[in-house]
Amino acid sequence: MLNRIGLLIIKDVKLALQGASDTGMTFVFLLLACTLFQFSIGPDQTLLIKVGGGVIWVVALLATILSLERLFITDFEDGTLEQYFLSPMSLVFFALAKAISHWLTTGLLVIISAPIIALLYSLPNEVFLPLFLSMVIGTPILSLIGTLGAALTLGAKRSGVLMPLIILPLYIPVLIFGTLVIYNVMYGHNYNSFLIVLIGLLLLSLALAPWATACALRQAIE
Amino acid sequence: MINYFSNPNRFLKLTEKLLPWLVGLTILFFLVGVYFGLLYSPADYQQGETVRIMYVHVPAAWLALSCYAFMAAMGALSLTYKHPLAGIAARSAAPIGAGFTVIVIITGSLWGKPIWGTWWVWDARLSSVLVLFFLYLGHIALSHAFENPLRGIRASAILALVGLVNIPIIKFSVDWWNTLHQPASLTRFDAPAIDPSMLIPLIIMALAFFLYFLTILLVRIKSELTSQKIRAINIKMIK
Numbered sequence: 001m002l003n004r005i006g007l008l009i010i011k012d013v014k015l016a017l018q019g020a021s022d023t024g025m026t027f028v029f030l031l032l033a034c035t036l037f038q039f040s041i042g043p044d045q046t047l048l049i050k051v052g053g054g055v056i057w058v059v060a061l062l063a064t065i066l067s068l069e070r071l072f073i074t075d076f077e078d079g080t081l082e083q084y085f086l087s088p089m090s091l092v093f094f095a096l097a098k099a100i101s102h103w104l105t106t107g108l109l110v111i112i113s114a115p116i117i118a119l120l121y122s123l124p125n126e127v128f129l130p131l132f133l134s135m136v137i138g139t140p141i142l143s144l145i146g147t148l149g150a151a152l153t154l155g156a157k158r159s160g161v162l163m164p165l166i167i168l169p170l171y172i173p174v175l176i177f178g179t180l181v182i183y184n185v186m187y188g189h190n191y192n193s194f195l196i197v198l199i200g201l202l203l204l205s206l207a208l209a210p211w212a213t214a215c216a217l218r219q220a221i222e
Numbered sequence: 223m224i225n226y227f228s229n230p231n232r233f234l235k236l237t238e239k240l241l242p243w244l245v246g247l248t249i250l251f252f253l254v255g256v257y258f259g260l261l262y263s264p265a266d267y268q269q270g271e272t273v274r275i276m277y278v279h280v281p282a283a284w285l286a287l288s289c290y291a292f293m294a295a296m297g298a299l300s301l302t303y304k305h306p307l308a309g310i311a312a313r314s315a316a317p318i319g320a321g322f323t324v325i326v327i328i329t330g331s332l333w334g335k336p337i338w339g340t341w342w343v344w345d346a347r348l349s350s351v352l353v354l355f356f357l358y359l360g361h362i363a364l365s366h367a368f369e370n371p372l373r374g375i376r377a378s379a380i381l382a383l384v385g386l387v388n389i390p391i392i393k394f395s396v397d398w399w400n401t402l403h404q405p406a407s408l409t410r411f412d413a414p415a416i417d418p419s420m421l422i423p424l425i426i427m428a429l430a431f432f433l434y435f436l437t438i439l440l441v442r443i444k445s446e447l448t449s450q451k452i453r454a455i456n457i458k459m460i461k
Contacts, residue, residue, distance in 0.1 A: 148384065152377045156367035166360040166381060169353050170388055173395040180399065201391070212384055215301075219376040 004089050005097045012101035022070075023105055026063050030113045033059045034120060045122060052121030053182030056131070057138075059117070060110045060178075061171050064142040065164050067106045071098060071150040076220065085221050095213035099140075099147040107139035127185050130195075134181040137198045138174050144209035145170050151216035173201060227307050230447050237440050244437040251430035258423035272336050277423055279329040281431040282322045286354060289319030289435065293361070294386040297379030307443070309375035312382060313365045314442035318435060320358035326351055346400035350393050357385045 016023055037055045041047060075081040084094050114135050115128055123131075149167035153159040177198050184191040227233045259277035266273035293312045300309035330348060331341040342348065365378035 152364060152381055153367065155373070156364070156377075157369075158367070162360075162363055162367055165356070165363055169356040169360060169392070170384065172353060173388075173391050176395040176399045197395075204391075208384075208387065212380055216377060216380050219373060219380070222373075 001089070001093060005093050005100075008094065008097035009101045009104065012098070013104050016101070016105040022067070023109065026067055026106055026109050027113055029066060030059055030063050030110065030117065033062060034117050038120070048121045049123060049186075052118065052123045053127070053131075053186070054179050055121065056114055056117050056182075057175050057178045060114070060135070060139065061142065061168065061175060063110055064106055064139070064146055065167060067102070068146045068150045068163060068167075069160050071102055071147060072154050072217070072220075076154055081217065082221055085218070091214035091217055092210050095147055095151070095210040095217065099144045099210065099213075102147060103140050103143040107143050110139050111135045123182075124186060127182055130181050130185045130191050133195055134178045134198060137195065137202055138178045141174050141198075141202050141205045142171060144205040148209050148213045148216065151213045151220065154217070154220040174198070177201070228303075228305060230307055233307055234444065234447060237444055241437065241440055241444075244433060244440065248430060248433040248437050251426060251433055255423060255427035255430045259427055263420050263423045264417075269337060272333060273420075275329050275333040276420075277427045279326060279333060280424060281428040282325040282329065283351070284428060285431050285435055286319055286322035286326050286351070289315055289322060290354065290357070290382070290389065291386065293319060294382040297382040300375060301379050301383075309372070309379065310443055310446050311439070312379060313375055314446055315439055316358055316362045316365065316378075318438050318442070320355065320362060322431075322435075323351060323355040323358055327355065344400075346397045349400070350396045353392055353396070354389070357389070361385070 034055060037051070037059075038048065041051060072081065075084070085091060111132065114131055118127060118131060146167060149163050149170075152166060153162050156162055177194050181191045181194045181198070184194065255277065260274055263274070263277075265271045293315045296308040296312035296315065299305045300312060327348075330351070334343065335341055361378050361381055364381055365374040368374040368377070
């Protein structure tokens, strides 16, 4: 079983690397969106430090959504999805594999670019480690919930507009606890409890999201 | 009960019989409730006459929440039993719930202006109601996004169940966010124990809102079933 999941992930990551420009686009989008925020807020350093933590997380959410639309659509259109459906492997594992490969191609990029954005917003040095930790725990949640959204909107009219509407409200807890980690570090408080809550959210979504995604995929194929 | 209604015609027959009664009862309860709320009940010693907004605001909030639970329950029924009526009920309930949420937000900001001095504060309760509104909108959009209405119903049923798991988490996180970001703001507004002279009108209004919900729900389900029939007839005509 693990073997098959591994194969699926390798296939998806290879495909993503072949279209490396797409993956690169996510990176550019992250930086561009941050620049936009900076232009709208102004160059006031104290203000930038204050909003920086929030901006990083908002931009991370948006970047995750950006690449979700293509997640199932090619498999759906060329019939590969039906083959997976017929294969002995449970769709739950298929959904999990998709979430992992989405995280590998998008979540990792978000994690890598987070410190760069933190530098642009001149966040204090002690923020970097907690920011990294919260991103490492938080971005898989975004990928897991995101795959569910992608499966639900599979084959819908205008799914590109629909998906953010469905997913963003579900992202709110991650956004809140992710930013709380950063702000608590900046104000010199202990942030461990928020990381633990994030881990709890990760475990919950790990248990429920692939299952719900499989359920949604089954509806899409029928 | 569940099996009994799997035949939509039985449900339609029962609806025909029930609807006039429901409409009458709704009007009656609204009249009594509005009379008690606006004229009979006393004004608050702190808030004055503005407290009367409560008689619309609080029942709408109760229904906005319970309507989501109803929607999720119907969604679960339609997923597990493939019950034809449950899916339609969930789909019909969503706009009503969204409407109640809008009422909560509007009356809330009308109430907030004289009491807190602003139309909107990013208070925990206000923010979570706003999120609930977005959840409703997502549900409505998803249930109408597909050519095949059945697919829309199934997808939105899953979304409603996911939302049901998420609502407590969102509520909890927003509460936490709120207490840490703006401690001891002017919005710390804990209602003291409510006096019977206000509680009775409130309960009457809540019942009126509930009856209204039931009436509109039945009307919407009925029209949905009728439009399904029309669609079926149209398809036959084409053949």
